[in-house]
Amino acid sequence: MSLAASLAGELEALFPDALITDRAGCLVYGYDNSRRQAMPDAVVFPQRHEQVVALVQACLRERTPLIARGRGTNTTGATVPVAGGVVASFERMNRILRIDTANRFAVVEPGVLNGDLQAALKPLGFFWPPDPTSSPYCSIGGNLACNSAGPRAVKYGSPRENTLGLRAVAGTGEEFRAGYYTSKGATGYDLTRLLIGAEGTLALITEATLKLTPLAPAKRVLRATYADIESAAAAVSRIMAQPVTPCALEFLDDEALRLARRHAGEIIPVAGAMLLIEVDGETDFLPAAVDAVARAAAGDGLLEWRAAADAAEVEQLWAARKALSPALRSIAPMKINEDVVVPVSRLPELIGGLKRISHKYAIPIVNFGHAGNGNIHVNLLYRPEDPAQAAAAPDCLAAVFDLVLALDGTLSGEHGIGLVKREFLPRALDPVTLALMQRIKAQFDPAGILNPGKLLPDGGTAHA
Amino acid sequence: MSLAASLAGELEALFPDALITDRAGCLVYGYDNSRRQAMPDAVVFPQRHEQVVALVQACLRERTPLIARGRGTNTTGATVPVAGGVVASFERMNRILRIDTANRFAVVEPGVLNGDLQAALKPLGFFWPPDPTSSPYCSIGGNLACNSAGPRAVKYGSPRENTLGLRAVAGTGEEFRAGYYTSKGATGYDLTRLLIGAEGTLALITEATLKLTPLAPAKRVLRATYADIESAAAAVSRIMAQPVTPCALEFLDDEALRLARRHAGEIIPVAGAMLLIEVDGETDFLPAAVDAVARAAAGDGLLEWRAAADAAEVEQLWAARKALSPALRSIAPMKINEDVVVPVSRLPELIGGLKRISHKYAIPIVNFGHAGNGNIHVNLLYRPEDPAQAAAAPDCLAAVFDLVLALDGTLSGEHGIGLVKREFLPRALDPVTLALMQRIKAQFDPAGILNPGKLLPDGGTAHA
Structure with missing residues (x-):
């Protein structure tokens, strides 16, 4: 497929010095961290x-797919242009338009990097809670599109809890605003949260008003090691049942520990499982808060409880945790990285069930993630070159999802659905819920030009 | 209008001992705290x-309006059956189905009273943040329908930030679930938040999974009095720009103080304005937190800063604040009670502008409310029996809304739109936003049977 000549001309006029149509240039905007790939016909900036308004209208006239792209760090193929068309990369629309601490909001363009915003906010004593592991490289627009969270969500919430309003362009080519500049609002339906997590299938976000939170003055990083995974999972449950909420409560299973130790050395223990815990708050109160979490972490199977001695150790612990995902990629380039979520009290059952599934299908599974939210990154280290594993992988993945759903969980905590999980959506959502989503999609994007083939099972393929 | 005979028969079969059709009985389900009134044709429980599924399907077959009702405490006429039809009162569907502290959620039926849920949670060390002043009398279902918040929202958020999932029945008669049992989820569009604040125009909520928050161990109540309203408003801005977020930051203007003093006696000072501030947190840290807020509260115009001496004084202060709305009702039975919201830094301009409007239209205006969110209850004490005031009231109200919108605010912070503000919605929302809301409404309720004449300007009148 290639672009209609009229559209090609319009793009040239709209995006002087900001248009790519050659094959080599297009290629690098056709993949993301899912390892899926497809060729767009053009990339615009x-x-x-x-x-953006003119772009959507031009694509609509030619019924050409239009895919919004942040920085391509997502793991689900949400930005892969499976039906060709135009990729709109927001990397050059990256201004922080306003930081207003008196009103606790910031107004940003979608291409602002998460890490750049945090750096601008820090000297003012504020932060924006969503902090994906890819924070230095991922864009706010992508965070919003996928409702991406990160470790701090256990205490501070995801983008849906931390966004006041949006400016956007629907698939109809119409521009609109949703939400407020205030921390409260009850003026009509909540279109802000509807766009967040919609993966660019309803509208393109061109501006976001983000709710800011004061930075806690002090923080302590702790690690608790356990004899086995079940003991660690039970500790997570106890920690979340008491009043002091950690600002991170990360879990690593034995395999993840082995891997992290290879990266970080002896700071990472040999154990059945580890919790990496961060507690923040007022300086004077922090010791009492740490004590409260320590009491909850104690119990059967606890091997060691240890506070990071200094900033260097904190750095090392987090670096080891953050290295896990890339490290697994180097072991198993085609690994399947899920981010399932279950109620925290069901974590022991989840982890036990995953062990059984790994055994049954003979596919190694490594688990780590944001345990305080019950959000576990389940890594199926399958090697497609092994015919037995290649044959077993689809059933293995289906078994993982069935387990999660049986435990009152859901398919994704923060990665979204994208390309790779859309076929599983009907297992997680009842038919009426799914049909309502389809009908909403048809209102925002009746021609189905926005990110076709994503999120919804038969989600609006463009009629090009 | 009266019910079709077939529908009347169906209701009798569906609701034995739970159906009212006589005039006297229907009358008391035809009004709410808006003082608007209309007669339903039947009330079911x-x-x-x-x-509920069978009820919606029966009403749909006869194209008969169906109005969900909590306890009728709302101030916008959102439950007034302006097109007749069936009122579904959820007062008997009031079980707390599950409290799960390990997973920090509660599952409730919509008729559970907010206060009853709080009472059940308190011994477990948790609470559900939304706390409207009517908390002992209002239902969770009503709180969700209107996104009702209350004082604590300044620190803990509104229902949209504190609800994980819903079970509901759309206007199509189809039942569905939205959301999760987990604190994170990125599996499709956010229908949970879409239903919250939709005032029963999209679906009837039959079950809610609410996110619980740990109770802070200690709390301090403080009052700061100021020489004038502008000084108090500036203090609110300073308090919200520093890191310690109070769990209530209430504002009373001079008129509200006079009224509160009449109710509560000398504990309420004679002053230009007062802030009623609540700070919660760990026992040991509380003095430092109070100091931080005190530093921010200090400045030009501060007359007195005082901590409540004991529980009795706390009780008295809050009783005086909570008595304001009913007290104003006794002075001006037909008062117009708005709940506008502006960014907190614009509060001085709002309050100044309201003074000018009050003077121009010769209608007394009393202001109090949740200043930490910029959410002010603007009470126009107009007397319809005064011909000049009756003539001026509509323009006066329009001027209030124009002022609010010019200050980047919106029509409602927590009361919703209902019957009384729907004509103003096009001032607050751009035409595309409004059209998208209409199209969403048409997907959930194509026949327009759910709460016709509410929220949206021409929001789906039933075709009966």
Whole structure:
């Protein structure tokens, strides 16, 4: 497929010096961290809201797919242009338009990097809670599109809890605003949260008003090691049942520990499982808060409880945790990385069930993640070159999802659905819920030009 | 209008001992705290989800309006059956189905009173943050329908930030679930938040999974009095710009103080304005937190800063604040009670502008409310029996809304739109946003039977 000549001309006029149509250039905007790939017909780099309006209208006229792209760090193929068309990369629309601490909000363009925003906010004593592991490289627009969270969500919430309002362009080419500049609002339906997590299938976000939170003055990083995974999972449950909420409560299973130790050395223990815990708060109160979490962490199977001695040790612990995902990629380049979520009290059953599934299908599974939210990154280290594993992988993955759903969990905590999980959506959602989502999609994007083939099972393929 | 005979028969079969059709009985389900009134043709009292499904399907067959009702405490006429039809009062569907502290959620039926849930949670060390002033009398279902918040929202958020999932029945008669049992989820569009604040126009909520928050161990109540309103408003801005977020930051203007003093005696000072501030946290840290707020509260115009001496004084202060709305009702039975919201830094401009509007239209205006969210209850004490005031009231109200919108605010912070503000919605929302809301409404309720004449300007009148 290639672009209609009229559209190609319009893109040239709209995006002087901000248009790629050659094959080599297009290639690098056709993949993301899912290892899926497809060729777009063109890549454009909008810098202003008005350009985005004109872009959507131009694509709509030619019924050409239009895929919004942040920085391509997502793991589900949500930005892969499976039906060709135009990729709109927001990397050049990256201004922080306003930081207003008196009103606790910031207004940003979608291409602002999460880490750049945090760096701008820190000297002012504020932060924006969502902090994906890819924070230095991922964009706010992508965070919003996928409802991406990160470790701090256990205490501070995901983008849906931390966004006040949006400016956007629907698939109809119409521009609109949703939400407020205030921390409260009850003026009509909540379109802000509807767009967050919609993976660019309803509208393109061109501006976001983000709710800011004061930075806690002090933080302590702790690690608790356990004899086995079940003891660690039970400790997570106890920690979340008491009043002091950690600002991170990360879990690593034995395999993840082995891997992290290889990266970080002896700071990572040999154990059945480890919790990496961060507690923040007022300086004077922090010791009492740490004590409260320590009491809850104690119990059967606890091997060691240890506070990071200094900033260097904190750095090392987090670096080891953050290295896990790339490290697994190097072991198993085609690993399947899920981010299932279950109620925290069901974590022992989840972890036990995953062991059985791994054994049954003879596919190694490594688990780590945001245990305080019950959000576990389940890594199926399958090697497609092994015919037995290749044959077993689909059933193995289906068994993982069936387990999660049986435990009152859901398919994704923070990665979204994208390309790779859409066929599983009907297992997680009842038919009426799914049909309502389809009908909502049809209102925002009746021609199905926005990110076709994503999120919804038969989600609006463009009629090009 | 009266019910079709077939529908009347169905209701009798569906709701034995739970159906009212006589005039006297219907009358008391035809009004709410808006002082608007209309007659329903029948009132039913569902107790089970399946009854609600059958009820919606029966009403749909006859194209008969169906109005969900909690306890009628809302101030916008959101439950007034302006097109007749059936009122479904959820007062008997009031079981707390599950409290799960390990997973920090509670599952409730919509008729559970907010206060009853709080009472059940307190011994377990948890609470559900939304706490409207009417908490002992209002239902969770009503709180969700209107996104009702209350003082604690300044620190802990509104229902949209504190609800994990819903079970509901759309206007199509189809039942569905939205959301999760987990604190994180990225599996499709966010229908949970879409239903919250939709005032029963999209679906009837039959079950809610609410996110619980640990109770802070200690709390301190403080009052700061100021020489004038502008000084108090500036203090609110300073308090919200520093890191310690109070769990209540209430504002009373001079008129509200006079009124509160009449109710509560000398504990309420004579002053230009007062802030009632609550700070919660760990026992040991509380003095430092109070100091931080005190530093921010200090400044031009501060007359007195005082901590409540004991529980009795706390009780008195809050009783005086909570008595304001009913007290104003006794002075001006037909008062117009708005709950506008502006960014907190714009509060001085709002309060100044309201003074000018009050003077221009010769209608007394009393202001109090949740200043930490910029959410002010603006009470127009107009007397319809005064011809000049009656003539001026509509323009006066329009001027209030124009002021609020010019300050980047919105029409409602927590009361919703209902019957009384729907004509103003096009001032607050751009035409595309409004059209998208209409199209969403049409998907959930194509026949327009759910709460016709509410929220949206021409929001789906039933075609009966």
